Amino acid sequence: xxxxxxxxxxxxxxxxxxxxxLLAQDTGAGSRTTRPFAAxxxxxxxxxxxxQEFASIPDVAGAAAxxxxxxxxxxxxxxFVNDMRGPIYSVSYDGKTVVPYIDxxxxxxxxxxxxxxRERGMQSFAFHPQFGQAGAPGYGKxxxxxxxxxxxxxxxxxxxxxxxTHHTVLHEWTARNAAAATYDGGPPRELLRFQQPYANHxxxxxxxxxxxxxxxxxxxxxxxxxxxxxxxxDPQNHAQNLSNGFGKIFRIDPLDRTxxxxxxxxxxxxxxxxxxxxxxxPEIYAYGVRNPQRFGWDPANGTMFFSDIGQNLIxxxxxxxxxxxxxxxxxxxxxxxAGRGGVDPADFRGDSTMSYPVVEWLHGDPLFxxxxxxxxxxxxxxxxxxxxxxxxxxxxxxPSGEVFYFDADKLPRGKSDGIHRIxxxxxxxxxxxxxxxxxxxxxxxxxQQANRADMRLxxxxxxxxxxxxxxxxxxxxxxx
Numbered sequence: 001x002x003x004x005x006x007x008x009x010x011x012x013x014x015x016x017x018x019x020x021x022l023l024a025q026d027t028g029a030g031s032r033t034t035r036p037f038a039a040x041x042x043x044x045x046x047x048x049x050x051x052q053e054f055a056s057i058p059d060v061a062g063a064a065a066x067x068x069x070x071x072x073x074x075x076x077x078x079x080f081v082n083d084m085r086g087p088i089y090s091v092s093y094d095g096k097t098v099v100p101y102i103d104x105x106x107x108x109x110x111x112x113x114x115x116x117x118r119e120r121g122m123q124s125f126a127f128h129p130q131f132g133q134a135g136a137p138g139y140g141k142x143x144x145x146x147x148x149x150x151x152x153x154x155x156x157x158x159x160x161x162x163x164x165t166h167h168t169v170l171h172e173w174t175a176r177n178a179a180a181a182t183y184d185g186g187p188p189r190e191l192l193r194f195q196q197p198y199a200n201h202x203x204x205x206x207x208x209x210x211x212x213x214x215x216x217x218x219x220x221x222x223x224x225x226x227x228x229x230x231x232x233x234d235p236q237n238h239a240q241n242l243s244n245g246f247g248k249i250f251r252i253d254p255l256d257r258t259x260x261x262x263x264x265x266x267x268x269x270x271x272x273x274x275x276x277x278x279x280x281x282p283e284i285y286a287y288g289v290r291n292p293q294r295f296g297w298d299p300a301n302g303t304m305f306f307s308d309i310g311q312n313l314i315x316x317x318x319x320x321x322x323x324x325x326x327x328x329x330x331x332x333x334x335x336x337x338a339g340r341g342g343v344d345p346a347d348f349r350g351d352s353t354m355s356y357p358v359v360e361w362l363h364g365d366p367l368f369x370x371x372x373x374x375x376x377x378x379x380x381x382x383x384x385x386x387x388x389x390x391x392x393x394x395x396x397x398x399p400s401g402e403v404f405y406f407d408a409d410k411l412p413r414g415k416s417d418g419i420h421r422i423x424x425x426x427x428x429x430x431x432x433x434x435x436x437x438x439x440x441x442x443x444x445x446x447x448q449q450a451n452r453a454d455m456r457l458x459x460x461x462x463x464x465x466x467x468x469x470x471x472x473x474x475x476x477x478x479x480x
């Protein structure tokens with residue numbers, strides 16, 4: 001049931017969206033267009049949920065924490081949150097205790113995090129599923145996927161061309177005591193390294209499939225999101241090139257040593273590991289991605305969703321399967337990519353071999369800021385979850401902080417039709433968007449109000465969903 005306040009707010013936004021929706025209808029078959037489908041419907045299915053402030057992450061040099069990821073480590077009963085500039089903090093389950101766990105940018109470690117601009121820094125981190133299991137091969141081990149200033153050493157994966165702005169590096173860290181308040185291990189071990197040709201589109205997410213159980217084929221395998229190398233339009237055509245590592249999702253065994261550099265393993269179940277496609281990299285799990293910032297698994301059926309930031313037109317959420325071609329840069333979303341001029345509206349999902357998005361939206365939609373970049377993805381299941389969001393797939397727009405859902409059991413088939421908006425109520429206030437909550441917090445902090453959110457989602461094993469951002473240092477939790 002939508003309240004009167006919700007309906008009023010939704011109607012106001014819908015009136016703003018209407019001109020964009022009309023423009024979307026004005027396209028000619030076979031021509032280029034920048035309006036292939038209607039804007040997001042902000043009224044239908046609108047949901048308001050309660051939020052509370054959960055924890056505060058410290059500023060660095062007077063600037064708010066650039067939070068990227070929240071990870072639950074259930075064996076040690078702690079949440080972990082990173083700042084893109086290098087620190088990782090542990091957070092107690094009640095949010096009352098925040099402790100610096102490690103700063104990977106400390107000169108002790110030699111990682112030399114490159115955190116210049118919005119897109120570079122510590123992209124992600126992941127705890128081995130055996131991190132807290134004493135005596136297991138993965139005990140005490142976690143992994144960081146970060147951009148580095150140290151780009152004068154040989155890289156394992158090279159772009160087509162000789163440019164070298166920085167490197168993106170996967171490191172393995174080993175704590176002596178997994179339950180220690182702060183990291184007590186030695187320097188990290190390097191597993192693999194990418195030479196980046198441009199400053200944008202770097203690493204994405206690093207994660208283990210949380211549904212995989214010991215003894216199953218996916219247990220202990222690390223998934224890595226790797227962008228197309230940057231610039232715009234994938235000028236080197238990396239993403240469709242199976243002999244090149246850029247524009248891919250890798251799956252590796254960090255505890256094995258069967259790779260070409262002898263520092264990690266290649267699972268024999270990977271789709272190209274058997275050599276049936278000449279020159280295809282065996283690390284590849286899926287390909288044809290532009291900037292795969294986040295992915296997550298559906299606890300009910302194991303479906304792997306991912307978010308891929310678009311070129312200058314379409315943002316998308318899709319499904320990853322072994323060996324899938326996810327389209328880029330032949331396709332942008334469900335439409336054939338036609339360069340900076342747009343897409344071809346006459347060729348909707350015109351290649352049956354491609355894996356097309358579940359939902360997608362249009363740049364220029366009045367709901368968003370001048371920039372838009374998809375983020376997410378979290379699937380809400382279980383009786384301990386938020387009832388209004390149960391059986392929903394959550395995702396959002398990074399700059400604006402807008403948060404959405406679609407039905408996990410009735411998946412849409414592309415376009416913006418299945419996207420529904422979520423608003424937030426803090427302490428009984430009127431429903432608001434996340435950016436408004438951030439701006440109000442900035443005022444309380446005596447800081448200038450942020451003009452964007454840079455939002456991310458996080459989740460705990462008990463079903464709680466968290467909202468992160470880069471402008472007020474506050475972690476918020478969605479409550480029942």
